[in-house]
Amino acid sequence: MVRSKNKQMQDIMQQGGPQSAVIGLGSMGLGMARSLLQAMPVVGFDRDVAAVERFIADGGRGAASVMEAAQGASILVLVVVNAAQTEAVLFGEAGTQGAAAQLAKGGVIISCATMAPDDARRLASRCAEHGLHYLDAPISGGAARAASGELTVMASGTPDAFAAAQSALDAMAKTVYRLGDEAGIGASFKIVNQLLAGVHIAAACEAITLAKRLGLDLEKVYEVITAAAGNSWMFENRIPHVLKGDYRPASAVDIFTKDLGIVADIGRSTKFPTPIAASALQMFLMTSAAGMGRDDDSSVARLIAQIAGLDLPGQAKT
Amino acid sequence: MVRSKNKQMQDIMQQGGPQSAVIGLGSMGLGMARSLLQAMPVVGFDRDVAAVERFIADGGRGAASVMEAAQGASILVLVVVNAAQTEAVLFGEAGTQGAAAQLAKGGVIISCATMAPDDARRLASRCAEHGLHYLDAPISGGAARAASGELTVMASGTPDAFAAAQSALDAMAKTVYRLGDEAGIGASFKIVNQLLAGVHIAAACEAITLAKRLGLDLEKVYEVITAAAGNSWMFENRIPHVLKGDYRPASAVDIFTKDLGIVADIGRSTKFPTPIAASALQMFLMTSAAGMGRDDDSSVARLIAQIAGLDLPGQAKT
Numbered sequence: 001m002v003r004s005k006n007k008q009m010q011d012i013m014q015q016g017g018p019q020s021a022v023i024g025l026g027s028m029g030l031g032m033a034r035s036l037l038q039a040m041p042v043v044g045f046d047r048d049v050a051a052v053e054r055f056i057a058d059g060g061r062g063a064a065s066v067m068e069a070a071q072g073a074s075i076l077v078l079v080v081v082n083a084a085q086t087e088a089v090l091f092g093e094a095g096t097q098g099a100a101a102q103l104a105k106g107g108v109i110i111s112c113a114t115m116a117p118d119d120a121r122r123l124a125s126r127c128a129e130h131g132l133h134y135l136d137a138p139i140s141g142g143a144a145r146a147a148s149g150e151l152t153v154m155a156s157g158t159p160d161a162f163a164a165a166q167s168a169l170d171a172m173a174k175t176v177y178r179l180g181d182e183a184g185i186g187a188s189f190k191i192v193n194q195l196l197a198g199v200h201i202a203a204a205c206e207a208i209t210l211a212k213r214l215g216l217d218l219e220k221v222y223e224v225i226t227a228a229a230g231n232s233w234m235f236e237n238r239i240p241h242v243l244k245g246d247y248r249p250a251s252a253v254d255i256f257t258k259d260l261g262i263v264a265d266i267g268r269s270t271k272f273p274t275p276i277a278a279s280a281l282q283m284f285l286m287t288s289a290a291g292m293g294r295d296d297d298s299s300v301a302r303l304i305a306q307i308a309g310l311d312l313p314g315q316a317k318t
Numbered sequence: 319m320v321r322s323k324n325k326q327m328q329d330i331m332q333q334g335g336p337q338s339a340v341i342g343l344g345s346m347g348l349g350m351a352r353s354l355l356q357a358m359p360v361v362g363f364d365r366d367v368a369a370v371e372r373f374i375a376d377g378g379r380g381a382a383s384v385m386e387a388a389q390g391a392s393i394l395v396l397v398v399v400n401a402a403q404t405e406a407v408l409f410g411e412a413g414t415q416g417a418a419a420q421l422a423k424g425g426v427i428i429s430c431a432t433m434a435p436d437d438a439r440r441l442a443s444r445c446a447e448h449g450l451h452y453l454d455a456p457i458s459g460g461a462a463r464a465a466s467g468e469l470t471v472m473a474s475g476t477p478d479a480f481a482a483a484q485s486a487l488d489a490m491a492k493t494v495y496r497l498g499d500e501a502g503i504g505a506s507f508k509i510v511n512q513l514l515a516g517v518h519i520a521a522a523c524e525a526i527t528l529a530k531r532l533g534l535d536l537e538k539v540y541e542v543i544t545a546a547a548g549n550s551w552m553f554e555n556r557i558p559h560v561l562k563g564d565y566r567p568a569s570a571v572d573i574f575t576k577d578l579g580i581v582a583d584i585g586r587s588t589k590f591p592t593p594i595a596a597s598a599l600q601m602f603l604m605t606s607a608a609g610m611g612r613d614d615d616s617s618v619a620r621l622i623a624q625i626a627g628l629d630l631p632g633q634a635k636t
Binding site for chain 2: 117140141142152154175177179185188189191192193194195196197199200202203204206207208209210211213214215216217220221224225227228229230231232233234235237263266267270271272273274275276277278279280282283304307308
């Protein structure tokens with residue numbers, strides 16, 4: 001097995017095209033790694049060994065560590081949770097080395113985690129010190145589009161960073177917005193999107209439970225609202241989970257405690273008030289505190305229903 | 319002039335079809351009266367004489383009072399601001415008579431104001447005592463669709479009320495939802511829609527001003543967000559006003575201090591928490607308090623920009 005993997009690696013090295021690594025094989029990263037595999041060799045790593053096994057089953061190559069995955073790669077795709085994890089993967093923790101030291105000179109980091117613009121700028125600067133390009137490249141579109149190579153990427157970075165990342169972006173994304181020549185701009189766009197997305201989910205959950213309180217036919221509410229001025233992408237996408245009582249995580253509550261937390265951090269550090277986002281953050285925090293942090297983000301409706309004693313589909317009696 | 323009007327009225331009476339009256343010739347009511355005029359004779363009334371003159375210029379007939387407008391009509395369309403105005407038109411104020419006493423027996427009231435479900439039920443009950451049908455019929459779609467006869471109506475009422483209102487609904491609306499057999503259901507649907515619409519406007523204004531604070535290209539933000547998961551009908555519709563700095567009222571701030579106020583009232587009376595809508599209501603109240611109550615509801619962005627010292631298009635320097 002080891003021999004066969006080394007043999008594979010030698011074959012790949014000899015092909016001369018870009019070598020890539022994907023760190024983080026969760027619901028988004030695994031799909032992206034699969035899409036990337038159609039275009040170039042990919043080595044995947046995740047702290048969860050089962051995730052690596054799934055990627056190997058799909059025909060990818062797995063690595064036992066970040067260092068091994070990054071070894072000699074010219075494209076490193078980071079699909080981890082936040083800025084801290086991104087920094088730890090790139091530059092190590094507690095004095096250890098990170099992936100940055102392993103990459104081919106002139107390689108590019110495609111950094112997909114949602115983070116504050118200042119974090120993206122700092123990471124780009126540290127990468128430049130290592131002779132590496134950094135593409136600030138938050139993603140949008142969900143797991144299904146990740147798997148089909150149809151993500152939206154809100155990207156910013158130097159022209160060299162875009163050029164180095166081009167082949168990988170082509171394989172993973174349907175739409176790549178080129179938003180500016182420096183890191184931090186992509187992160188800013190993503191934060192604005194997440195503010196709206198989080199508020200719209202919380203508002204959708206508040207509205208559908210109020211509709212239940214008023215005794216309305218919820219299927220009819222969905223039909224009417226999605227055709228009316230009260231509609232949002234999130235209302236249309238998430239309320240079916242509530243109507244089915246299916247809270248398996250398409251995207252988890254704690255994604256929004258994190259992302260609206262970043263909005264709150266930015267608001268405080270730039271002295272900018274975000275009262276609506278702050279209310280929505282509290283609703284996600286309540287839902288997480290009530291034990292639903294890893295459930296679907298539409299669980300905010302379940303929380304409100306529990307509080308108000310409403311009998312939504314799939315509602316656990318409390 | 320009076321003679322000619324009386325002659326017209328006689329002609330109309332002799333035609334034998336439904337006679338209608340529209341009370342409230344604002345941006346919605348005037349368009350609806352015009353649409354209705356394609357299908358049947360219409361007498362219009364508004365407390366603003368200039369509005370009545372505009373309707374006469376369009377070929378309608380004007381009245382000098384509610385009583386005169388309602389005289390002998392079999393269909394009464396009420397496009398006033400709230401439940402209190404609706405009740406005053408129907409049943410008079412301070413001991414005076416209202417329109418209900420003037421309508422043809424078996425006539426129908428098409429009641430379009432946004433109001434609490436309890437108010438709609440009470441009004442329907444009072445109408446029944448007068449031998450009149452009441453259609454709880456809040457509208458959605460804006461002034462342009464009112465003028466083109468393409469409104470959406472969220473209606474509930476008895477089958478007899480729907481039957482009596484049918485010809486008028488056909489003339490004014492593209493979509494009529496039949497939501498139930500009693501008054502209050504239409505009002506409830508509208509309230510759920512307004513909760514979402516109001517939150518989405520306030521969130522859109524918060525997001526676009528945060529984007530400005532982060533130094534982003536706002537036209538690009540509009541392009542990216544409207545294609546992403548953060549989109550809402552209101553973001554797409556209202557943010558162009560902010561980008562142009564055009565705060566002439568397509569729909570005014572004080573519509574939402576009113577409608578989110580109804581949401582707040584319902585929340586308290588039914589013991590149902592609506593934290594996101596409550597935050598949005600405060601933003602509209604702040605915007606109204608700052609003197610922009612009659613300006614476009616996207617003025618929430620202007621308020622935030624003034625507070626945070628941001629230079630939005632058309633921003634008055636403070």
